[in-house]
Amino acid sequence: MLKLDGCVIENGKFSLRADFAVEAGASIAIIGPSGAGKSTLLEAIAGFRDLKQGKIFWDGYLISKLAPGKRPLAMLFQDGNLFPHLTVEQNISLGLRSNGRLSIDERSEVQFALDRVALSGLGDRKPAELSGGQQSRVALARVLVQRRQMLLLDEPFAALGPALKAEMLDLVAGLLTETGTTLLMVSHDPQDARRIACQTILVADEKAHPPAPTRYLFDNPPPSLRDYLG
Numbered sequence: 001m002l003k004l005d006g007c008v009i010e011n012g013k014f015s016l017r018a019d020f021a022v023e024a025g026a027s028i029a030i031i032g033p034s035g036a037g038k039s040t041l042l043e044a045i046a047g048f049r050d051l052k053q054g055k056i057f058w059d060g061y062l063i064s065k066l067a068p069g070k071r072p073l074a075m076l077f078q079d080g081n082l083f084p085h086l087t088v089e090q091n092i093s094l095g096l097r098s099n100g101r102l103s104i105d106e107r108s109e110v111q112f113a114l115d116r117v118a119l120s121g122l123g124d125r126k127p128a129e130l131s132g133g134q135q136s137r138v139a140l141a142r143v144l145v146q147r148r149q150m151l152l153l154d155e156p157f158a159a160l161g162p163a164l165k166a167e168m169l170d171l172v173a174g175l176l177t178e179t180g181t182t183l184l185m186v187s188h189d190p191q192d193a194r195r196i197a198c199q200t201i202l203v204a205d206e207k208a209h210p211p212a213p214t215r216y217l218f219d220n221p222p223p224s225l226r227d228y229l230g
């Protein structure tokens, strides 16, 4: 279980309160108006932003004092952050070792991840030689090889068209079920939340609200969500 206990997170003059728990293995969407603090929340969980107050626990262990790389999570940002001068395989290898030098077992891990995102045979290509959807799958493979217990996605597929985005979300959902990984995903699109997340955290009014059933939340939106949905 992920637990944010009385957290106050600051981003410049902006301040966000978060006090909620997420069951291990759950898929959670994070939704809310622009500038409400969705990315700030993920950054704090990932360790890129210090807490002003409060603590974060994973399975009862305090993780909020750990450096980002030591936390049991992987994070995927909007543009995937692939290195253009490296091949697909080398980009994925960086998920395992920062110098890219892999053992035989680690090499098979990379091949397995390539296979899981349906990119077998394309490992020697550079990102520019791939379509946008294929590039997203490389970025996903890079977080997959890390085999972390939590996956944090900050609008990773926003640049893709609706059909490709739906395909990626289905791929993520399938992989999560296989591995039991907990998902926290920021999205602007209620359809994404409905597609992949049973529960949704609404970030609005300087607060990250506890997860609520996605369908219930969208069928009975509180005023801040109603304004946002239009």
Ligand SMILES: Nc1ncnc2c1ncn2[C@@H]1O[C@H](COP(=O)(O)OP(=O)(O)OP(=O)(O)O)[C@@H](O)[C@H]1O
Pocket: 011, 012, 013, 014, 032, 033, 034, 035, 036, 037, 038, 039, 040, 041
């Ligand atoms: N670099 C910065 N310096 C100072 N304040 C910032 C900075 N980045 C963000 N903020 C503040 O933090 C608040 C939350 O930003 P954040 O990016 O977390 O929102 P968000 O909900 O992810 O927005 P969006 O949906 O537009 O990506 C913003 O309203 C802004 O006031």
